[in-house]
Amino acid sequence: MSTRHQQHIEAPMSVKIPADVDQPDKILYGLTTRQLGILAGTAATGMWVFLTFSPLVPFPALVAVLVPVTAIGIVLAVARHNGMNLDRYVLAALRHWRTTKERVTTAGTPVQPPPAWCRMRGELPAPLRLPVRAIRQDGALEVAEGGVAVIIRTGTLAFGLRTSGEQAGLVAVFGRWLNSLDAPAQILVQARPVDLTGLAEHISRHAPALPDPELERAAGEHAAFLTDLGAEHELLIRQVLIVITGHTSGASRAATPALPWRHTGRHRVGRDAAAAVAMRRAEEAVQSLTALGVPAEALDAKSATAALGEALSPSEPHLVDNSLLNDVIIHQQEAF
Template sequence: MADELPRAAVPADIDAPDTVAWNLTFRQLAIVGVVAGLGWLLYSRFGPLLPTTVWVAAGIPVAAATMLVALGRRDGLSLDVWLRHGVALLGLPKVQAPGATGAPGAPGRPGARRSRRRLVATTAPVRVPAPLRLPTTTITADGLVTVDGVARCVIACGTTNAALRTGAEQATLLDGFGQWLNALTTPAQLVISAQRHDLAPYAQAVLDHAAQLPHQALRAGTEGYAAFLLDLDATRAPLRRQVLAVVAPGPARDATVRAFTGLGLAADPLDGSAVCAALAAAVDPFTPPAPGPRAVPSVPVTRAATRATSRVRTAELADHNDLDDAGNADGVDSADGVDGDSDAYTPGGARW
């Protein structure tokens, strides 16, 4: 008997608003209705003053712009929301720097001393940076992130290939994931992204160990494998998957780790250094991650702690960041379809 696969009808966009009339949402109807009402009031009040052809000529571009704003989309957002964000961006300072607003010694605060000596000789006006206000205010050494005054923890999650499982196994995965969702009592977020993955360090590590092999055939095979990795990196543009779960600390974090582990997925809460690396990768996804651990804000950096952390990260990389037969690290995709298995580690210590 054929194994039946579980089927569920899920819309492509689960956040899509409901339609009210004529396949239009309430927001779209409100935009069109407001503009149409204003046009009708304007025509009923001043209609006799101008010929009808003039009113029609003026109404055509207004109607086209209204329909474009109401129905158009840009960067995954409706056009009216996109325009509202653009207008709000115009009012923000273009130069911002991290720092507390109203800190002692800042401009405008008592005790602030303004020097008359210019640090740089220039005739252009000096642009004083505005304070950069981020949703994340504090990051502790144990990985707790304060976002909008609420503490959250970040869990690095592995992945699994459900397509290779039988129907009963897929149903078990769905049931376990559904139980985790139903058990949540606080907001949770799953963040999935893909970033460029550089295979050159892995090829260099293979070449470094080739000289220690006892037989010439083994050394030749190792060198060929390193060449394959470099060719794969140059021609296929491999990508690294990053899967993070952001949940409340305490029982919610423990329940999430137990639920994902029961599904056969790796789930490791990140410490402060790994959280900083994840945030840095989210801000600048096109730059390769910096080697070594990242410093946690407001935590002193010492040489002994840095060396100890580096040894731990190196051991994790050696144990968990192995390459498969296709030349991909676990959890690494390529831009044209080469897919890895589950997890990969970065020098920051987070499992991506």
């Protein structure tokens, strides 16, 4: 095979993917429908104010009022903050300012007010509404907004160490899995601290059973290396979680029978059907990721509960006892 032909086969692959895949369509001059609506509303308001008050108010005073209003409308329509349109950011800030900051867990009952003799300052805490209502035995999560979801835990692979041809094959297989999705899916990549003491103890415990003394010595040195590595550095392991959703049909949700027990039974049937669909999609995702060489498994009820607990309390350290052979462990460096 000639060198030119080999370079042609192993040519570097470049794929452009937008950072925001959910960005709205541009309608006119690079502006979205929402931005055009804000600009049109600002222009209409300014025109109405000018035509209404121009005979009554001096022109300099009218300009002094219209210029800030026009500038605010343009800034709300064009400016962005942390990747979010400024108008959406302002609405989210107002919504956050009006909501209660303290939330407590309740058993479906409202928060009881304090007694009359207690002078409480501020607002009462609001009940904590978790997005998951229940976890089934098969690992399917019943979402509060309707439907179910299944969590898949996957590993990682060394993409940069592959050749360009292997990278192209991996991207093609991963692209086919993404194109096969017919429901929303969420991919979460997180770094967690890893504890290698369990692996070091396992090697030290089984080292005397090795047939060769040199192998036993090498195993002891490797166990000591793992112990020193965990003591001197803060090791992190990357974990990838994929959430596959499944929703009940619109007919089953919209239909409301006259008898309440019939409505409950129909809701249970629709929920079970959605769980079966979500589990089937999770199995297909596991098969597709396994074809990539990535270890993947759908979490059962116990593992899903642990994953949700770690997501709800990220500040608490959750050490991983051990790591798999294909897991990538990195060293966390602190910036000074």
